[in-house]
Amino acid sequence: MTRGSQLHTLPACACLLCGCWLLSTASAAPVLRADTACQVTGTYVLVEVEYEDGSRLDGHMLAISSSSGHAKPCIRHAGLIVDLVGLDAEWAAVNLASGRSVLSVRGIVNGHVLTIAPGDVPEVSSGPQVRGASRSAGMLRVQSDEHAGPAKKLLVVKVDAQDSVLLDSLGQPLSLDQLRANVFGGPDDSVNLLERYQSCSYGKTTFEAFEGETVTGEMVNGVMELDIDVNAIGANNDVIREAARSKLFDVLGPGFLGSPRDTYVMLMLPPETSGGWIAYAYVNYWLSVYNGNTWSRSASAHTHEVGHNLNLAHSGEANNQYADQTGMMGYSYGSDEGPKMCFNPAKNWQLGWYEDRAAIAAPTSETSKYKLVGIADYENSNLDDDHKVILKVAGGMKDYYIAYNRKIGINSGTQEGGDQVTVVERDSGDDLDYSRLKSKLVAKLSEKGSYTVDESSGVTVTVDSITGENPKVATVIVGAFPSPPPSSPPPPNALTVQILTDEYPGETTWTVEFIGAPPTYTVSGGPYESRETTYTSDSLLPAAGTYRFTILDGYGDGICCGYGDGQYTVFLGGVELF
DSSP states (O other), X not given: OOTTOOOOOBTTTTBSOTTGGGGGTOOSOOOOOTTTOEEEEEEEEEEEEEOTTSOEEEEEEEEEEEEEOSSGGGGGOTTOEEEEESOOHHHHHHHXXXXXXXXXXXEEEETTEEEEOTTOOOEEEEOOOOBOOSSOGGGHHHHHHHHOSSOEEEEEEEEEOSSOOOBOTTSSBOOHHHHHHHHHOBTTBOXXXXXXXXHHHTTSSOEEEOEEEOTTSOEEESEEEXXXXXXXXXXXXXXXXXXXXXXXXXXXXXXXTOSTTTEEEEEEEOSOOSSSOOEEEOTTSSEEEEEHHHHTTOHHHHHHHHHHHTTOOOEEETTBTTOOTTSTTSOOOSOSSXXXXXXXXXXXXXXXXXXXXXXXXXXXXXXEEEEEOOGGGGGGOOGGGTEESEEEEOOSSEEEEEEEEOOSGGGTTOOSSTTEEEEEEEEOOSBOOGXXXXXXXXXXXXXXXXXXXXXXXXXXXXXXXXXESSSEEEEEEEEEOOOOOOOOOOOTTEEEEEEXXXXXXXXXXXXXXXXXXXXXXXXXXXXXXXXXXXXXXXXEOSSSSEEEEEEEETTSSOSEETTEEOEEEEEETTEEOO
């Protein structure tokens, strides 16, 4: 992947913009007076914005359902989606659930920004608890039932501004048939949003084209085109989004969405709006938004952003909340045909798709053995053989989710940890509050590899073996193991080289060469495959003498710190040299 191609999508929404942008566009705060403030009520939506340069902005939005007050403009605010300025983030994390809580606040609406009046105490008039699976495999059914059932309706809207329209790969105006194929599939679009959810869930979560008609009687089947009377080039995307959203309700009527979580809308905005955004979505809500030609066609961006609509949070690794590339809730990719992968084990547990192949391993002093198969082998697995797709280690501040990331079939395009056992952590909790759903990839284990999930008790996940075919089975042992006896010190000629890779591991190589008369000696390492991963190489130097250690970065920018915090350490005889 070329530098800069791992631009994300939106999070709280999903990738890149979730609606927060407006937080930075507001000018001086409006003067709050009793005769200008409005009492505003609407659905609270969490937003997280990431830009192409890797920067990120968190925020909160309100989809206004009603507004009242002495000021005449108050009656015109219903239907707007506005940025909330002045909402206490810590209070919101405890009291609000995105897409579910109804919030009532007093403040001034200025454009697409609602500034809450100083001293106003927001009221949560309703906010049903988000139930979910955390402690038992049986509880997975709660989520499974919510996402399963009849196919969800999906409407894709091509937005045309006065000065900018979407273009295809040849630079010609994108047709509705092309857009339909990008999202719903076609002869040249085998990997798409519809296919990903159908395949990865084995038919438990599916989408189908929205069917309806406009207020003038024209039929709509999955895709439609909206002309808006504004210019897009250089404009804030919120202006284009709100113009399109408003016209959409005018064209289809106020009730076209039906019941909550029945219909989802994807707005494909024309290129060249301001800011380096890719796409974004609203958590537990019906709307996602995509920027320009590339991201309107990206299968992974579509799958990722709609995942946010389904309450999926980001999948990270190390200090980057998007860096878990084993599944779709990490980075998004600019291709309209892939990558062909699904979700990590924490997300799969939340979705409940494999509840009949899920188990919980309590962190105890006893050891237990489990047989894991990849999600692509789900239908090849056998309950009689006690095959599992997801294993959860519960208890403590963190819960851990373990799976065999087999790189075949529906998961053949996984970008990281292929054919390894992956361990993912997230904050523990019995509900599915979004703030606790962000996960982190903490281990990628090959055969005989191990990872300690609980340092205090010594509970460790160990891959005992990876054997067989159709299905291939990774046998995993979970439990507390006795501490090994103290190891003897290494011999004085023992050379150890440790490399912590940056975000571009394929650029890093190193050599150790003997300097002097023959016999010559060289040992080397790299290039590497996994980002932000520690690799260790052990060898014995054959003779006393002088050796030269050389480390190279193929791109020439080093391994720290512009693109990750890579580093290297060299030991000789157990003593750190540098």
